Structures are given as C-alpha cells and as structure tokens.
Amino acid sequence: MKLTLFTAIILSLMYTAGAQATAIFQDDFDSEGDSGGSTLNYTGFSNWDVTDGTVDLINHNDYGIGCSGDTGKCVDMDGSTGNAGTLTSDVFTLAAGTYGLLFDIAGNQRGGADDSMEVMLGGFLTETFELSADAPWQTISRSFTVMEETTSYISFNHNGGDNIGIILDNVSVVPEPGTLALLSLGLLGLGAARRYKALV
Ligand SMILES: [Ca+2]
Ligand SMILES: [Ca+2]
Ligand SMILES: [Ca+2]
Numbered sequence: 001m002k003l004t005l006f007t008a009i010i011l012s013l014m015y016t017a018g019a020q021a022t023a024i025f026q027d028d029f030d031s032e033g034d035s036g037g038s039t040l041n042y043t044g045f046s047n048w049d050v051t052d053g054t055v056d057l058i059n060h061n062d063y064g065i066g067c068s069g070d071t072g073k074c075v076d077m078d079g080s081t082g083n084a085g086t087l088t089s090d091v092f093t094l095a096a097g098t099y100g101l102l103f104d105i106a107g108n109q110r111g112g113a114d115d116s117m118e119v120m121l122g123g124f125l126t127e128t129f130e131l132s133a134d135a136p137w138q139t140i141s142r143s144f145t146v147m148e149e150t151t152s153y154i155s156f157n158h159n160g161g162d163n164i165g166i167i168l169d170n171v172s173v174v175p176e177p178g179t180l181a182l183l184s185l186g187l188l189g190l191g192a193a194r195r196y197k198a199l200v
Helices: 002-019 179-199
Strands: 025-027 048-052 056-059 073-076 086-089 092-094 097-106 115-121 125-131 138-146 150-152 154-158 167-176
Touching: 097 115, 097 125, 115 138, 125 138, 154 167
Parallel strands: none
Antiparallel strands: 025 167, 048 086, 056 073, 073 167, 086 154, 092 150, 097 138, 097 167, 115 125, 115 154
16 A cells, blocks of 8 residues: 555656656747748748758658658758758757757658768767668657756758758757656655655
C-alpha cells in the first residue's frame, strides 16, 4: 500500500518534470510567406536570418517536394542562386540544464548528388549530415547540457550550390528532465524510501 503511494509520488513528479518542457525555440515554417504559396530565395523568416547564400520556402507538394507531416511549408536549404543557404536563428536564452535540439530533414527529393549540411547550436553541438536524394523524412534529436545561463542560436549551413538541397522542417529546442532534475528525483526517492523503512 505504502509502496504504491511511493510509486505514485515518483510518477507524479516525473509527470510534472515532463509537463514543464515548453519549447525554448520552435518553428514549423508553416506561417511564412504568401498564403499557400512557395517563395524562391525567401528572406522574410520570422525567427531566422539567411546569413549566406539562399534558401527556398516550399509549400507542400510544390516542385515535387513534400513537407514533413504532408502539410504546410518547409525549406529547401539550397535556394535558386547557385549558392546554398545558411539559416541562422534568432538568439534565445538557455538557463543551466539539459536540452534537446530536434529537427526534421529529408533528402532533396529531386535526384542528383548527395547533399551535405552542417548543423550547429552555439558552442554546444556541431554535426554534418549527408543525405541521398531519396532519404525519407526523419526527426533528428540531440541532447546538450548548459552549465550556466547563456544565450545561443541554431544554424543550418548547406554545402555546395546546385539549387537542389536538403529539406528542413520543424526545428525546436526543448528542456529535458536533465541531470539536476533526475538528481533531485533520486534524493526525493531516497527520502521517501527512508520514511517508508522507518514505518515498517
Ligand atoms: Ca512545416
Ligand atoms: Ca532550390
Ligand atoms: Ca544539391
């Protein structure tokens, strides 16, 4: 009986930790540009600057490109000027803790050579992704830990420039129940276990 109560307390604490995971940064590109249309060499992003080259804003199913979730808009990271783009996000603040960077990428969906794109989150993450043209949509998820409050940003830097690039959608940064949260859960659990033992 008491063990069940103990389990319930821990589960509710874990649920609380999960429920607090509101996004620090989130963009699905769906409200960009003209309603229901694509824009080649788009620069009007709400949460991003095109800091090098060009990118195309794609409305789902235009140019034979399907966006993530088969709806809305997404970004062809190699625009239409022969110089692939770099998207750099607005700056956001990260308190100390563990976070997840999540984004959806797919191959260019139009054939030709493999594409390569470097993804960076401030000084915390850097990774290069190589995708064949027919690579299906996939959600990439990477964790990183911030030791003290800082500002940061995300950048996606596509290599080359043949106007046919990796497709990007659904970028977010979310807090994870990190080391500190797990540690405090463990201490609470230890305390509860001690109290339970004392009652036996
Ligand atoms: Ca989208
Ligand atoms: Ca393009
Ligand atoms: Ca290409």
